[in-house]
Amino acid sequence: MKNSLVSAIVFFYLLIVSVRSDVLSDSCRKAAKGNPIIKFDFCVSFLKENPKAKSATGVADLVEVVIETAISNAKSIGSIISKILSNNSLGQYVRSCLEDCSELYTDAGSDLSRGEQAFEGKDYGMANTVVSAAMEAAVTCEDQFKEKKGVVSPLTKENKVFFQLTAISLAFINMVQKL
Ligand SMILES: *[C@@H]1O[C@H](CO)[C@@H](O)[C@H](O)[C@H]1NC(C)=O
Numbered sequence: 001m002k003n004s005l006v007s008a009i010v011f012f013y014l015l016i017v018s019v020r021s022d023v024l025s026d027s028c029r030k031a032a033k034g035n036p037i038i039k040f041d042f043c044v045s046f047l048k049e050n051p052k053a054k055s056a057t058g059v060a061d062l063v064e065v066v067i068e069t070a071i072s073n074a075k076s077i078g079s080i081i082s083k084i085l086s087n088n089s090l091g092q093y094v095r096s097c098l099e100d101c102s103e104l105y106t107d108a109g110s111d112l113s114r115g116e117q118a119f120e121g122k123d124y125g126m127a128n129t130v131v132s133a134a135m136e137a138a139v140t141c142e143d144q145f146k147e148k149k150g151v152v153s154p155l156t157k158e159n160k161v162f163f164q165l166t167a168i169s170l171a172f173i174n175m176v177q178k179l
Pocket of ligand 1: 012087088089090
């Protein structure tokens with residue numbers, strides 16, 4: 001009798017600990033299940049780099065983690081673009097695409113900040129709208145390069161990463177909304 005009580009307590013303790021420590025994987029798994037674009041491994045490995053991900057007690061904490069990750073990602077894409085633009089032998093078409101992309105990512109950064117604020121204010125509809133707008137930056141940027149034959153996007157990898165991050169943000173916001 002006593003023994004089974006102890007093992008029940010131990011069992012529930014372990015259950016609680018494992019549930020808490022697995023908020024990130026659980027949320028990423030759910031996000032990947034709900035949207036085939038989202039890759040589980042990418043979600044976990046990218047987000048666990050933020051120390052706040054470890055102390056997350058629910059998906060709501062992860063929304064902030066992923067939006068902040070996306071904001072700093074948008075900034076680093078901006079720096080990558082400036083670096084590419086410093087090449088003087090770049091063709092005019094590629095140069096103007098890159099300048100557009102730079103603007104798109106600056107706007108995406110402010111959209112994401114607005115999204116974070118809206119989320120904090122529990123205005124999930126607005127959060128969804130502005131994060132979706134930020135997501136479009138990746139698509140618009142990548143598509144421009146396809147419009148001219150022989151031009152290859154130098155930002156394919158960056159656009160893909162940013163797209164994933166915003167898709168994960170939307171998935172997490174959705175999960176909070178359904179709680
Ligand atoms: C500069 O751009 C040209 C033309 O796209 C390319 O061939 C060259 O590799 C670039 N140079 C550097 C240092 O990236």
